[in-house]
Amino acid sequence: MLSKHLRSKVTAVGVTSTLGLGLLTGCSGSTGPGAPDREITVWSQENLPDRVAATQKIVSGFEKRTGIKVHLVGVDEGQMPQLIMAAAASGKLPDVIGAAPMGQVWQMYTNGLLNTDIPKKIVSELGQRTFNTNALDLTSDGATRLGVPSDAWLQLMVYRKDQFDEKHLPAPDTYDRTLKAAQALTGKGHDGMSAATDPSDVFTSQSFESVALANDCQLVDDQHEIALASPQCEKAFATYDRLARTYGAPGTQTVDSTRATYFAGRSSMVIWSSFLLDELAGLRKDALPSCPRCKKDPGYLARNSGIVTALKGPDATEAAQFGEVTSWVTTKTAETAASREFIEYMMGSGYESWFGMSPEGKIPVRHGTAEQPNRYIDAWRHSDIGVDTRKPFDQVYPASLLNQLAAGVSNMRRWGISQGEGALVGATNGELPVPKAIGEMTGGQTSPSEAAREADDEVAALKKSLQ
Template sequence: MSAPKSRRGLRAVTCAVMATAVAVGTVGCTPAAQDHDDDTLTVWSLENLPDRVAATRANLDRFTKETGIHVKLVAVDETQIPQLLQSAVLSGDLPDVIGALPLAYVREIDDLDLIDTATTDGIVKDLGAKTFDASAMTLTSDGDRHLSVPSDAWSQIVVYRKDLFAQAGLEPPTTYEAIAKAAHKLTADGRFGITLATDPTDQFTTQTFEALALSNGCQLVDSSGNVTLDSPQCQKTWDLYGDLATKGSPRGTQSVDSTRATYFDGGAAMVVWSTFLLDELAGLRNDAAPACRECADDPQWLAEHSGIVTGMSGPDNPQGSTYGEITSWTVLQGADPGRASRLVKYMMSDGYPDWLGMAPEGKVPVRTGDAEDPHRFINAWEKLEAGVDTKKPLSDIYDSKTMQQLTVAPGKIDSWAIPQGQGQLLGPVAAQLPIAKTASELASGQLTSREAAQQAQREVEDIQKESDR
């Protein structure tokens, strides 16, 4: 399923859509058509993998034991959120709290007036706004209103072969120029310089493009709401993406899985991926382990020979940027403010390390500490064990410089549309994938980079018009 195209689309739900939403079951239950128990909080969590559901359940059980407040946990898939909310609105059975909510959905839910911002304001005040990364506060707020309580973040990173770069006399891929130079020079001897996302059906392609775009100051819209994907800054991003995809990356559709596999088997010298790659890169997950020739004898060989870049810059934006995702807790209208507040504050304090520990490589805390110890949670995070089949702290694998990059990156995360006050556009753009589709056509040679910029501009303008109806 995909997200709705507009607020109007969410409001105008048909019985067929509602029936589809109700039919969706997650972890043996569905959030629609449930009767609320006045003594129980209903929590939807987008952390829906079985091991994370079990870990969250154990965490919430400790909360119940401590407070006497019972919690009903419902794990949902991110792509199902719009339809499940539609159904819940119609049935009058909204959850009390949603956890692990991405920025785009925070804005969409606020656009429906479903967020209890008085309660979220109170939670942030009680926890202390200064204990959070400033960028997380900015991206989850609308003026003086806190739309959600930011929890953790992943960053989009460039992972590169330090050994190959050193042998070729190349600088780390921190700029457009360095990335392009390395991609061209290292495309040789059966190896590609980079493996770049081109899947038209996957948000991963959009995320990869946005990471490069923000690095050059390319924005989706300006502060007046005008789409700017054909601006000079964006044109340079389209130029770079087309150049990399057609001259330095494997041809054909490159997906989230294939890009990882190509880098892991030694077939590419660079990959743009999220920090969720880091445990797999270190050989801690058997079904996604590095398969390079050297990795057979040493599962950590690739991690030891890889460098990580968390921020890039372009010719029009020399200060650079970091792209990633911040996920949050938010309280919905109709929830009991006292109980919901206690739960979120617990998950952001005593229960916080266990929440982060479900996948520390992709859940870097944006609340770094508390009033007593400003580094409490970042210090705890560094000791958390990552991995699936083998578990180790990331600090046992990656050097102190890399760990420092990872810990400060969430405080630098930027995003399209939200700083310009146009965050409500993110959901429809994510759902309809105009960037990913255009990038795919650019990579296949169907479009020139100029045509790609013009096509993306038109398609996002059309989405914007539809959303404004």
């Protein structure tokens, strides 16, 4: 589980293992632009079996239209940093990488592995105004386009609206309201909150960052100094400790256990990504809601859940939205013309099929074309969600929620990106200093202030090692 919430770590790793033997074959072997042989290698981090199959179908359409041969390889996101550096060292970089999260993009850019001229030309050709402005900003270094932003997912606070209504509690959109609700709804055999505490998973970092940003807790300040020991961050650590430990289930809480607890009706709130939405609606057999009333009515939990997309802490002036934008990037050895044609196809003729693989977690950041400004965002609203059962997104959830999700991309904020510290963000996703501090804190080994200082020291050391 990295920047997008994978359905199953075992499945994801299995796909990588299956494809691993051929992973670095058929790639460009030079140090400059690849020879124009109309043959490219594409690594995609949409590597679950159903998504690999869906992507291959799109690729086949591209090959038929253009005559360009594409070698598609599914790559596990957790292994990508090591694989890309190994490929660079051996002179076997792929031409294109898809579904690349911001931290990874910045790492590759900092290491001089990207061709940034191709994305600039693609965005210009497709029309800059057809893209979400914030998505473009988050995937650029000033005037330099690091990649072509494709789609996004958002972090959500999902809560039992029926239980909140019974106790006359407002939606948990502030620290105070969330803490009061967690306290009121915690009882024997029932937790007020399900929040990740696993020290070995970036999901914990994502969950905490969504809470931290709400209080204007930043990874680095405007002077590029590590800021995790700031008063705002200490407050964020203390709040997360109360939510996860005081009002949450005992023991280490993971991406799977947090979802399972909420789905079983044993907690009233869960911090998860928008990838949860199809499962919440009972559309995936291997992750069905299991609450007492869900067994006869799989849609019960979705109908009785409310969703908050942005949270606000006492030290912040406005609510904050956490999420991830994934992009198409081209490497320094990419075959220029063929790579450009491929990405333009994936952002044009193949775009609806691409985000249609999992619309709840692939919100299009290109809303339409110059002629049809809302073409893609409208298609996204009508796209089918689910795996074993497929239903139109806008028939499962109300328009108000879809509006929240679409608007959330414009309001998205992230640690370190706007300060130009994207490489550090990528490094923290590998070393996990914040999840480790969270794990110790919620395990009762350290206080929130100690956890904040520990995380600050670890990230500062990591930043120094990158210099």
